[in-house]
Amino acid sequence: MLRLYDTASGTVTPLQLRDPGDVSMYVCGLTVYDVPHIGHGRAALVFDVLRRYLEFSGLRVRHVSNVTDIDDKIINRAATEGRAPEEVAEQYEEVWWQAVDALGVLRPTDAPHATAFVEKMVALIEELVRSGAAYETSDGVYLSVEKVDGYGLLAHQGLDSLRAGARVEVGEEKRSPLDFVLWKKAKPGEPTWGSPWGPGRPGWHTECVVMSLELLGDGFDLHGGGIDLVFPHHENERAQAVVWGRPFARHWAHHGLVTVGDEKMAKSLGNYTTLTDLLANTDPRAYRLLVLRAHYRSPIEVTAATLADAEEGLARLDALARRFELAPTLAAVTAAEAPGAGVDPVVLAAFTARMDDDLDTPAAVAGLFDLVRRANTAADAGREDVARALATTVAVLAGALGLELGSGRAEIDEASAALVRQRDHARAGRDWARADEIRERLEAEGWTVEDTSEGTRLHRRGG
């Protein structure tokens, strides 16, 4: 059984499911106002790995991830560019899904849009006002954190110390600086929805409570996101659920951020690389491997050097796939079926033990590389059956992590294929000069040339 770090308790605890066999997880998606950067890519990869591993473990996963398609940033961008906010949101949502697909990340089972749930959000806010937990001001409706049992649970701080660090805006009508907005009254020209407090739009923290409970029901299993969402976003979601009287997430999972020179990558800092740029220059699997080689709660540096490192590692895995001509095994089997598919049961047990330990993917990946060496050694010694079993194991377990080996294989064009035939002929005739000349031509075309017992073999490295 998977044990995961739970932000609420601050400990690694078993992920105990509400409905045994079924996992309900809600992952905070993004606000579609700009192109995604590689930090967003890591977020998608981390939860993709979690989801795939849960499925590999034999569980059914309902994975909900929202799209925030109404927000100040979208409105501002639309205003600046003289476009409709919906148009901006649609454009960047499309960019996001393309990047998700390119990363080999499974799309969520549900991707609700905030704008489709405004009526339900209004209903919730009305209820919170009625119960006395929320109050209206001249610019909106706010939740009074004083009314929330255990406010600060996720932040691991009490109300007093949170208040001590809070910034206070001039002219605010909030009763406490920690109170947060549930409904924003519209200014001229802004998109609006109707409400008892006049035209306006919901605050960010409300959409996730409403959509997660609506789609997954009370007491769903897991709520996740970046570690920077712990406070205030997730704290405030939970606060609304508490006052609403609805059991909320049983478990909270947060991942570490991508850093640049030890600093968080962020739009506001301007130190970001877009996901599109990354994917244009790098095999997406190399980025996945880079992400897997760090623990999901640790920060990772994504630099030319760490990416190159990951690409070399990936090349080693792909070389194994070439050597054994492994078929793609992405999510082909579950752990229960794996032994029947030729996976070494001892290795499988070690793999699941590592993954069950708070998703220790660095250790799991280390285990895979260890297997690569064992498979190659066995093959070098002529122990074909042993070697094949080990290589198959690597492919299946890598597949469980969403890493498809050998899929970077390139189609060989007819001209290159002809050169291969000529080179094999030359080598058969021991015409080394000719063979080397052809190899140079192929290498100039970007091929890596390998001689095997079956003759010349070509492959490409990198993306």
Next chain:
RNA sequence: GGCGGCGUGGCCGAGUGGUUUAGGCAGGGGCCUGCAAAGCCCCGUACGGCGGUUCGAUUCCGCCCGCCGCCUCCA
């Protein structure tokens, strides 16, 4: 200031109270190869500093130094 976390060999990055101190990349040597490529073998004895606990700490405790995250929108 409060809270959370981190500091491991050239780099990335797990892990552990003590026998052989993951794994990857880079580097050196060797084997294999017509030469390569791929692969295999060998080589690096690291755990921020100072104390304490202990027969013994990188691993436990305390203090210190440095760094990061959150406390404002943020994956």
